[in-house]
Amino acid sequence: LPDLPIDPLPLQVLLPWLDLAGLAVFAASGALAAARKRLDFVGACFFALITATGGGTLRDLLIRAPVFWMQAPTPVLLCIGVALAAWAIPLKWWPERALDWLDGAGLAAYAVYGAGKALQYGISPVPAVAAGVITACLGGVIRDITAGVPSILLRHELYVTAALGAATLFVVLTTLGLPAPIPAMLGFLAGFALRGAAILWKITLPAHRGA
Amino acid sequence: LPDLPIDPLPLQVLLPWLDLAGLAVFAASGALAAARKRLDFVGACFFALITATGGGTLRDLLIRAPVFWMQAPTPVLLCIGVALAAWAIPLKWWPERALDWLDGAGLAAYAVYGAGKALQYGISPVPAVAAGVITACLGGVIRDITAGVPSILLRHELYVTAALGAATLFVVLTTLGLPAPIPAMLGFLAGFALRGAAILWKITLPAHRGA
Amino acid sequence: LPDLPIDPLPLQVLLPWLDLAGLAVFAASGALAAARKRLDFVGACFFALITATGGGTLRDLLIRAPVFWMQAPTPVLLCIGVALAAWAIPLKWWPERALDWLDGAGLAAYAVYGAGKALQYGISPVPAVAAGVITACLGGVIRDITAGVPSILLRHELYVTAALGAATLFVVLTTLGLPAPIPAMLGFLAGFALRGAAILWKITLPAHRGA
Numbered sequence: 001l002p003d004l005p006i007d008p009l010p011l012q013v014l015l016p017w018l019d020l021a022g023l024a025v026f027a028a029s030g031a032l033a034a035a036r037k038r039l040d041f042v043g044a045c046f047f048a049l050i051t052a053t054g055g056g057t058l059r060d061l062l063i064r065a066p067v068f069w070m071q072a073p074t075p076v077l078l079c080i081g082v083a084l085a086a087w088a089i090p091l092k093w094w095p096e097r098a099l100d101w102l103d104g105a106g107l108a109a110y111a112v113y114g115a116g117k118a119l120q121y122g123i124s125p126v127p128a129v130a131a132g133v134i135t136a137c138l139g140g141v142i143r144d145i146t147a148g149v150p151s152i153l154l155r156h157e158l159y160v161t162a163a164l165g166a167a168t169l170f171v172v173l174t175t176l177g178l179p180a181p182i183p184a185m186l187g188f189l190a191g192f193a194l195r196g197a198a199i200l201w202k203i204t205l206p207a208h209r210g211a
Numbered sequence: 212l213p214d215l216p217i218d219p220l221p222l223q224v225l226l227p228w229l230d231l232a233g234l235a236v237f238a239a240s241g242a243l244a245a246a247r248k249r250l251d252f253v254g255a256c257f258f259a260l261i262t263a264t265g266g267g268t269l270r271d272l273l274i275r276a277p278v279f280w281m282q283a284p285t286p287v288l289l290c291i292g293v294a295l296a297a298w299a300i301p302l303k304w305w306p307e308r309a310l311d312w313l314d315g316a317g318l319a320a321y322a323v324y325g326a327g328k329a330l331q332y333g334i335s336p337v338p339a340v341a342a343g344v345i346t347a348c349l350g351g352v353i354r355d356i357t358a359g360v361p362s363i364l365l366r367h368e369l370y371v372t373a374a375l376g377a378a379t380l381f382v383v384l385t386t387l388g389l390p391a392p393i394p395a396m397l398g399f400l401a402g403f404a405l406r407g408a409a410i411l412w413k414i415t416l417p418a419h420r421g422a
Numbered sequence: 423l424p425d426l427p428i429d430p431l432p433l434q435v436l437l438p439w440l441d442l443a444g445l446a447v448f449a450a451s452g453a454l455a456a457a458r459k460r461l462d463f464v465g466a467c468f469f470a471l472i473t474a475t476g477g478g479t480l481r482d483l484l485i486r487a488p489v490f491w492m493q494a495p496t497p498v499l500l501c502i503g504v505a506l507a508a509w510a511i512p513l514k515w516w517p518e519r520a521l522d523w524l525d526g527a528g529l530a531a532y533a534v535y536g537a538g539k540a541l542q543y544g545i546s547p548v549p550a551v552a553a554g555v556i557t558a559c560l561g562g563v564i565r566d567i568t569a570g571v572p573s574i575l576l577r578h579e580l581y582v583t584a585a586l587g588a589a590t591l592f593v594v595l596t597t598l599g600l601p602a603p604i605p606a607m608l609g610f611l612a613g614f615a616l617r618g619a620a621i622l623w624k625i626t627l628p629a630h631r632g633a
Contacts, residue, residue, distance in 0.1 A: 037576055040627035046559070046575065046582045049552060057484065062268065062278050067484050070540075073548035091633055118281075126284035130260060137257070141357060146563060148572050150359050153257065154248055160257045205251035211302055273479065273489050329492075337495035341471060348468070352568060361570050364468065365459055371468040416462035422513055 015116050018184065019056070019068070020078065022109035026052040026139045027079040029102040031086035032094065033147045041087050048083030049076065051143040052106075059114045059135035063121040100199050103140050103152070104162065108191030111136035111166035112184050116174070125171050132167035133160060156207060158198035166191025226327050229395065230267070230279070231289065233320035237263040237350045238290040240313040242297035243305065244358045252298050259294035260287065262354040263317075270325045270346035274332040311410050314351050314363070315373065319402030322347035322377040323395050327385070336382050343378035344371060367418060369409035377402025437538050440606065441478070441490070442500065444531035448474040448561045449501040451524040453508035454516065455569045463509050470505030471498065473565040474528075481536045481557035485543040522621050525562050525574070526584065530613030533558035533588040534606050538596070547593050554589035555582060578629060580620035588613025 030051030034044040053069050060067045069075035095101070115132030123131065137153065137160055144151045152159055170187030174180070197203050241262030245255040264280050271278045280286035306312070326343030334342065348364065348371055355362045363370055381398030385391070408414050452473030456466040475491050482489045491497035517523070537554030545553065559575065559582055566573045574581055592609030596602070619625050 035630045035632075038578065038629045038632045039576070040578075040583070040629055042583045042586060042627060043575065044630070046555070050556065061272055061483055062281055064277065066486065070484055070545050070549050070553070073546055076548050076552045087630060090631070123281050124284055126287050127281050130287045131281070133257070134261065145356060145567060146573055146575060148576055151357055153254065153357060154250070154359055156249065156251075161251070161253045164253060205253060207249045207251055208246045208255070208298060209301070210246075210249045272483055273492055275488065334492050335495055337498050338492050341498045342492070344468070345472065356567060362568055364465065364568060365461070365570055367460065367462075372462070372464045375464060416464060418460045418462055419457045419466070419509060420512070421457075421460045 015113055015120075015184070018109045018113040018116075018188065020075075022106045022113060023052045023056070023075055023078060024082050025102040025109070026055070026106040026143075027082040028086045029099050029106065029140070030143050031083035032091075032099045032102070033143050033149075034083075035087050035091060037147055041084060044087040045080050045083040047143060047146065048079045048086070050146065051139045052079050054142040055110050055114070055135040055138040058138055059117060059131055062131050062135070063118050063123055065117065065121055097199060101196070104192055104195035104199065106139060107136050107159070107163050107195060108166045108188045110139065111163040111191055112170045112187040115167040115171050115187075116180075116184065119171065119174065125175055129164070129167045129171050132170075133163045136163040136167070156204060157202070158194055158204055161205060162191045162195035162198065165194050226324055226331075226395070229320045229324040229327075229399070231286075233317045233324060234263045234267070234286055234289060235293050236313040236320070237266070237317040237354075238293040239297045240310050240317065240351070241354050242294035243302075243310045243313070244354050244360075245294075246298050246302060248358055252295060255298040256291050256294040258354060258357065259290045259297070261357065262350045263290050265353040266321050266325070266346040266349040269349055270328060270342055273342050273346070274329050274334055276328065276332055308410060312407070315403055315406035315410065317350060318347050318370070318374050318406060319377045319399045320347075321350065322374040322402055323381045323398040326378040326382050326398075327391075327395065330382065330385065336386060340375070340378045340382050343381075344374045347374040347378070367415060368413070369405055369415055372416060373402045373406035373409065376405050437535055437542075437606070440531045440535040440538075440610065442497075444528045444535060445474045445478070445497055445500060446504050447524040447531070448477070448528040448565075449504040450508045451521050451528065451562070452565050453505035454513075454521045454524070455565050455571075456505075457509050457513060459569055463506060466509040467502050467505040469565060469568065470501045470508070472568065473561045474501050476564040477532050477536070477557040477560040480560055481539060481553055484553050484557070485540050485545055487539065487543055519621060523618070526614055526617035526621065528561060529558050529581070529585050529617060530588045530610045531558075532561065533585040533613055534592045534609040537589040537593050537609075538602075538606065541593065541596065547597060551586070551589045551593050554592075555585045558585040558589070578626060579624070580616055580626055583627060584613045584617035584620065587616050 027048035030047040031044040034047035111132045114135040115128045118128035118131045140152045166187045170183045173183035238259035241258040242255040245258035322343045325346040326339045329339035329342045351363045377398045381394045384394035449470035452469040453466040456469035533554045536557040537550045540550035540553045562574045588609045591612045592605045595605035
């Protein structure tokens with residue numbers, strides 16, 4: 001974060017963990033979507049991979065960073081491991097709406113991580129927030145469209161708003177100069193809480209009046 | 212335009228305006244699609260942003276330019292402003308097929324702008340036209356697929372052809388050495404006229420015989 | 423292939439041919455999908471172009487290579503030529519499941535070529551295989567989703583697995599040090615045979631139990 005008054009080290013230590021956490025939960029949500037479509041385990045790995053890497057790939061292309069999963073075998077192997085485990089676990093063992101909770105955790109983690117990596121690459125705050133939101137939402141969109149189910153964006157639930165809350169809070173607190181773990185944790189928690197509240201209590205913003 | 216016998220300055224002055232115009236109308240068309248799906252205003256901003264930035268993002272990646280909306284807050288803020296206005300205007304106030312006209316203006320502007328920026332980055336004329344066409348069509352495709360409606364490409368209307376007319380006329384006139392505003396204006400007008408004629412009078416090319 | 427104990431020249435001679443072969447068959451499959459939707463010949467060219475260039479574009483972005491079809495007019499002109507021919511040939515003249523066979527040949531060629539180009543750009547073997555598989559599958563996914571038909575990934579056929587077999591065999595044999603044409607040919611043949619067996623005899627991997 002060259003121009004921000006914070007120590008760059010903690011953020012650099014923290015962000016890779018958020019990245020792996022987001023990767024793992026999106027991989028599980030992709031594999032779960034494949035299992036519901038009764039795909040084989042290779043198909044589950046493929047869905048896990050495109051769901052988990054899709055958002056981060058776009059993010060890295062937007063900010064001109066090397067694409068993260070090309071640099072080392074870890075992300076691909078993590079996705080495959082998670083996908084095989086998720087495919088092997090019987091669907092009835094998963095809690096109801098498990099996919100939504102996994103997706104919500106990945107959404108919040110990727111919104112914060114995307115915005116943070118954008119700031120690290122010198123992107124200004126407004127596009128950094130937008131990049132965080134879009135790349136966080138992209139995994140779920142790719143998963144749903146490829147699986148042929150209506151995109152989660154259309155379900156009249158708080159979804160983009162949760163990513164927006166996470167990325168905005170993170171960027172605002174970071175530019176205020178707080179040490180990196182605080183904005184990252186608060187941003188993640190705010191986004192996950194918003195999405196969790198939407199799952200549990202169906203809180204929403206007012207819909208368009210439709211006329 | 213290093214190897215073309217024209218003064219690069221006028222094109223560089225003109226293109227940003229075509230870009231902002233295309234951005235605004237695609238943002239409006241994305242927000243309008245979201246309103247028809249009765250999404251909330253955050254969803255409308257999201258649809259506006261992916262519709263308006265999708266094509267230009269691919270264009271910049273193809274020609275290895277920095278992604279335009281990462282460089283400054285203006286494009287994101289413009290999309291959000293247009294989206295909020297479009298969402299707030301009652302749907303019945305919009306002229307019939309308003310989305311198609313907005314989309315047609317964005318299509319023609321982006322086809323010209325995409326081809327022009329490709330030429331500026333040293334891409335040769337044939338791929339420059341192709342890049343202009345694909346990136347101009349991409350916004351509408353992303354909007355339709357994400358909104359879960361049949362892609363405009365499948366509606367048996369002149370659509371890709373309008374973008375192709377705009378980009379081809381622009382590139383041909385530019386390589387003939389005309390000063391930049393003339394190819395840009397004529398290309399835009401040709402593309403918009405073709406698309407408008409398709410909207411008004413349903414002119415089409417012969418469909419495949421289906422056998 | 424800087425760190426691999428093979429002569430890079432033969433691979434560099436061979437890969438462009440695999441690339442053109444994959445491009446041509448994917449272009450034909452895109453144009454055929456457009457013809458089935460009764461699109462006009464411009465629409466067929468557009469579908470051919472996005473089907474044929476989609477996977478290779480993502481591959482080149484992932485490995486930070488210049489996007490292949492921006493470098494010369496050949497790929498675009500090849501796609502257009504193939505698309506016009508495919509559109510003009512009556513659908514009943516095509517062998518049954520012609521689209522699947524074309525798609526299978528493109529799939530195997532692109533899986534090998536994608537993995538090989540990734541190795542050439544210094545990507546390590548695991549992400550190179552993953553990049554080969556994803557970019558090989560992407561053309562068919564783009565074609566199907568844009569055409570509004572269920573993605574081939576969901577048809578409970580061996581598809582991703584064929585790409586995985588081709589890319590894995592190629593990368594393993596290459597890292598074992600075999601001269602380039604052998605891994606490339608064996609990888610292509612293994613992938614095409616797997617896909618062909620799936621088309622002819624409906625061989626599959628076990629589906630998820632669905633519970």
